[in-house]
Amino acid sequence: MKRFLLSVLFLQLVGWGVSVVRAEDGSRLWLRFDNVSTAAAVTGVKCTAMTELKTYWTGGPVTLKRQKGLAADGYTITSQGGKTVIAAAGDAGLLYGAYHLLRLQQMGKSCDNLGIKEAPAYDLRILNHWDNPNGTVERGFAGKSIFLNPDPMHMKMYARACASVGINGTVLNNVNAKPEALATESLAKTKAIADQLRPYGIRVYLSINFASPIKVGGLKTADPLDADVIRWWKDKVNEIYKLIPDFGGFLVKANSEGEPGPQDFGRTHVDGANMLAAALKPHKGIVMWRAFVYAPQSSDRANQAYLEFMPFDGQFADNVIIQIKNGPIDFQPREPYSPLFTAMQKTPMMVEFQITQEYLGAANHLVYLAPMWKEFFSFVKPASLKAMAGVANIGDDTNWCGHHFAQANWYAFGRLAWNPALSSKEIADEWLLQTFTTNARCVATLSQLMLDSRENCVNYMMPLGIHHIFAGTHHYGPEPWYSPRGTRADWTPPYYHKADSIGLGFDRTLAGSANVRQYPDSLCRLYNDIKTCPENLLAWFHHVPWDYRMRSGRTFWDELCHKYDDGVRETRRLLAFWDAMQPVIDQQRFYEVQRKLRIQARDAEWWRDACLLYFQTFSHRPLPLDVEHPVHNLDEMMKFRIHIGMYENPECGYTK
Secondary structure: OHHHHHHHHHHHHHHOOOOOOOOOOOOOOOOOOOOOOOOOOEEEOOOHHHHHHHHHOOOOOEEEEEOOOOOOOOEEEEEEOOEEEEEEOOHHHHHHHHHHHHHHHHOOOOOOOOEEEEOOOOOEEEEEOOEOOOOOEOOOOOOOOOOOOOOHHHHHHHHHHHHHOOOOEEEOOOOOOOHHHHOHHHHHHHHHHHHHHHHHOOEEEEEEOOOHHHHOOOOOOOOOOOHHHHHHHHHHHHHHHHHOOOOOEEEEOOOOOOOOOHHHHOOOHHHHHHHHHHHHHHHOOEEEEEOOOOOOOOOOHHHHHHHHHHHHOOOOOOOEEEEEEOOOOOOOOOOOOOOHHHHOOOOOEEEEEEOOOOOOOOOOOOOOOHHHHHHHHOOOOHHHOOEEEEEOOOOOOOOOOOOHHHHHHHHHHHHHHHOOOOOHHHHHHHHHHHHOOOOHHHHHHHHHHHHHHHHHHHHHHOHHHOOOOEOOOOOOOEOOOOOOOOOOHHHOOHHHHOOOOOEEOOOOOOOOOOHHHHOOHHHHHHHHOOOOOOHHHHHHHOOEEOOOEOOOOOEHHHHHHHHHHHHHHHHHHHHHHHHHOHHHOOHHHHHHHHHHHHHHHHHHHHHHHHHHHHHHHHHOOOOOOOOOOOOOOHHHHOOOEOOOOOOOOOOOOOEO
16 A cells, blocks of 8 residues: 555656756755846845846846845845835845845745845854864764865855855854964964855854963963953954954853863853953954853753853853753753753843754754754743854765755754744745745645654654763764763763663652753643653653553553654655655755665664663563564664764764
8 A cells, every 4th residue: 555655646746747957966055046148137235135136136127225224134125116126224134135035036936016024033143163173073974174275166155055044153163172273374264264254244253262372372371360361362352353353253162071161260151251251342242152061970961051050140241142052961852942041031142053963863864953943942932042053064065964955954044043933844845945846746745754854853763852872982873771881971871861670761850850940830840740741851851660651541661662663664754755756856866865865764773673672671571563673683783883984974874
């Protein structure tokens, strides 16, 4: 029956009459415009927006004009007397308006009778690149850094892609920053990149190493209250702004995972952040101070950021923004939101999402992340935030992101940073119409597959609130058993899953680590009671007995088995539907995506079998008869290894 239905789908797709005119390699992202043969009649303000429209706009006359009273970066697009008028307060708004018009054209939408008014939700919409001076990219799965030897045409395409979705800032280097990022020769390179991005409204920022006064400046200390250290930072900031007058500011990872910070000198986060803020303030620069901190002695890593930052709420300078990961652990496939977002009331905050799929199958798995980010916004009001940051998934691969569908997450981040009210489906449809096809039936099919992909990934990796059971030396495959002698407990999966003969999960109730107390009272009560806790977070907040009765009527063990099995089956379904798309997708992208989906289907089986066989050693319960049973034994699963060089070439899966 399944083969019959797929055959019917195949025939339907063939009957849609979609013709493929040429091969695609993904290098044009969602900006698949062709140069117009005759320059469009574009008049008014001469700026980058005019260049873009004259090069790619195929419609009627367009006028660009300045207009007071509009929000910063905002714009209007109206149809007036046979022409289209884009109005904005400045060049950036005109550029965003131009890309809006080109987006309508690319999607095949009508550009007549327009009455559009747009303004971004956030003034700061920033990509964080985790790029290193040697060209490698931490948690990068799409080749080397695009900033290593920045090619002008490559930089232009990057800038156009960012501006087209409203991104207006980029942090050029890794949060695990090397001190040499502030060396004079490095700053000259930063200036060259800034000059290339500036016409597209993009300001550059740098991650800094807090010990730079010692390692670059030759001082004996980096104590933020030391007069020589304060003077050194002021001089360095002045040097930067002489080179880059519109430099954005600093991103700081301090006293986290071995990185230096003010606590090394007996000072606080406030002392460190405010010292840097004072140096930047005359230039209107900002400090983005990350709240990703945790200590090896903590009884619950999820509690750490709250404990370190809440005592300082309201004490940070007004040009300091606390940058907080969306969840309290570390970009897991599913987490509750970080409680700092609702606890801190007097401090500007920004959310840090991860666009690169560090914990979601790297660039091998198709996982559309907009539903994850929308889930966050269902708990955290967008208006409570000052800005959005996204850890980039961009490298020098031809298709930029390592997976053609991973481009959708770069696109979705920009669109949500501009307008968090957009739905995941609206964004997916936009991206598909611009990237693959304007055929409505194709878009509807692919859009649904994208919308289902994140939940599917959670199911085959870590359903029901399980978290951080990845392999110890990387974050690609499962190793729930990983716990070598001498390794920090909070860097091992057993710290998080706590499986035993009774059950599975981390007790964060009031009787456990009391993490629930960090949330508002209504959520505290909800999460604290196993009967009311959402089942998709059950093992996050509770040590769940194997025989606990779920809402489905199954025991927790049986429900866990079915979730893992559902993930495998849905991944196979995704591959089958993509296979049926072959007649309507250009050949190169079809086969490249197909290759990735086959890896993903195999990986899903690996995740399911490894996790269920391992957890079965604690539950001592049989697998339900209606789930697919593993063909390997646990000792065989524990011998699977990732090929060396996975981060350089993630098309590796696993080997024995």
